[in-house]
Amino acid sequence: MDLYLTGKTALVTGASKGIGSAIAKELAREGVKVFVTGRNQQSLDNLSSEIVAEGNLAPIVFAQDLLAPNAPHEIATAALAALGHIDILINNAGQSQPVDVAGPEEPWTRSMALDFERPRLLTQALLPHFIARKEGTILNLTSTYELRSLNVSAIAKAAMAMWSKQLAGQLGKYGIRVNCLQPGLIDTENIRPYFPGDERRKYAESEIPLQDFGEVQDMANMAVFLVSPRAKYITGTVSVVDGGGTRSAF
Numbered sequence: 001m002d003l004y005l006t007g008k009t010a011l012v013t014g015a016s017k018g019i020g021s022a023i024a025k026e027l028a029r030e031g032v033k034v035f036v037t038g039r040n041q042q043s044l045d046n047l048s049s050e051i052v053a054e055g056n057l058a059p060i061v062f063a064q065d066l067l068a069p070n071a072p073h074e075i076a077t078a079a080l081a082a083l084g085h086i087d088i089l090i091n092n093a094g095q096s097q098p099v100d101v102a103g104p105e106e107p108w109t110r111s112m113a114l115d116f117e118r119p120r121l122l123t124q125a126l127l128p129h130f131i132a133r134k135e136g137t138i139l140n141l142t143s144t145y146e147l148r149s150l151n152v153s154a155i156a157k158a159a160m161a162m163w164s165k166q167l168a169g170q171l172g173k174y175g176i177r178v179n180c181l182q183p184g185l186i187d188t189e190n191i192r193p194y195f196p197g198d199e200r201r202k203y204a205e206s207e208i209p210l211q212d213f214g215e216v217q218d219m220a221n222m223a224v225f226l227v228s229p230r231a232k233y234i235t236g237t238v239s240v241v242d243g244g245g246t247r248s249a250f
């Protein structure tokens with residue numbers, strides 16, 4: 001199926017590994033010129049080499065800590081300068097952040113910033129551009145938030161889902177779509193430490209109908225569809241890719 005993405009441009013955060021890296025590669029396979037960012041220059045350079053080795057357009061690599069002062073503005077400015085215009089923004093950078101019930105403040109501040117405030121500010125920096133062009137697609141990576149223990153990232157992602165929904169309501173008239181993509185458990189460095197040894201198999205067999213964690217490619221497949229013109233009537237949604245793990249009707 002042609003996704004009609006050839007010739008489009010995309011900015012992907014957290015593209016140096018995991019889900020973001022898979023999304024960037026899949027977009028490049030669809031003919032998209034990608035601007036990839038993350039902290040690790042070497043990993044971004046490796047991603048660039050892999051994309052080029054597959055015969056696709058070389059990405060623009062921009063190493064930047066999203067938590068650094070002024071980072072959203074700097075990423076937005078660099079991406080616009082390099083790409084000329086931006087069709088697709090994928091806010092993917094993030095990190096699981098379990099905390100104790102009475103723990104210190106620092107992980108709260110850091111994780112709320114990384115998983116909500118910084119993507120919000122990056123999006124806001126690009127909104128005048130999207131509105132002026134009367135087009136643009138925003139995809140925000142969220143999380144399972146109905147947990148039974150504190151994880152700041154999941155709380156930040158819950159805020160992100162509500163923000164996305166409200167933004168979608170206001171931006172539809174400009175032809176701009178905003179959606180969320182919610183992973184269940186996807187096999188990346190972000191979650192591997194929490195399931196050592198045989199824990200992954202035991203958890204998956206009891207909690208995931210499809211019996212295992214997902215792969216980053218499972219996320220990339222859904223992401224490229226959601227940002228493509230094929231999804232032109234989809235906005236304000238949260239798409240779940242979780243092997244059936246979520247126990248709720250909606």
Ligand SMILES: NC(=O)c1ccc[n+]([C@@H]2O[C@H](COP(=O)([O-])OP(=O)(O)OC[C@H]3O[C@@H](n4cnc5c(N)ncnc54)[C@H](OP(=O)(O)O)[C@@H]3O)[C@@H](O)[C@H]2O)c1
Pocket residue numbers: 013014015016017018019020037038039040041043064065066067092093094095096114141142143144153183184185186187188189190191
């Ligand atoms: N895997 C899952 O099952 C799962 C579950 C729930 C939610 N998610 C969400 O899905 C998204 C991708 O997660 P993943 O599993 O692919 O994680 P990952 O493999 O750990 O990759 C995270 C990405 O975010 C970037 N990043 C982290 N902190 C950053 C910072 N301060 N500044 C700039 N970039 C930063 C990392 O780049 P550098 O290290 O180069 O900075 C990396 O590219 C995240 O938003 C995560 O919360 C994943």
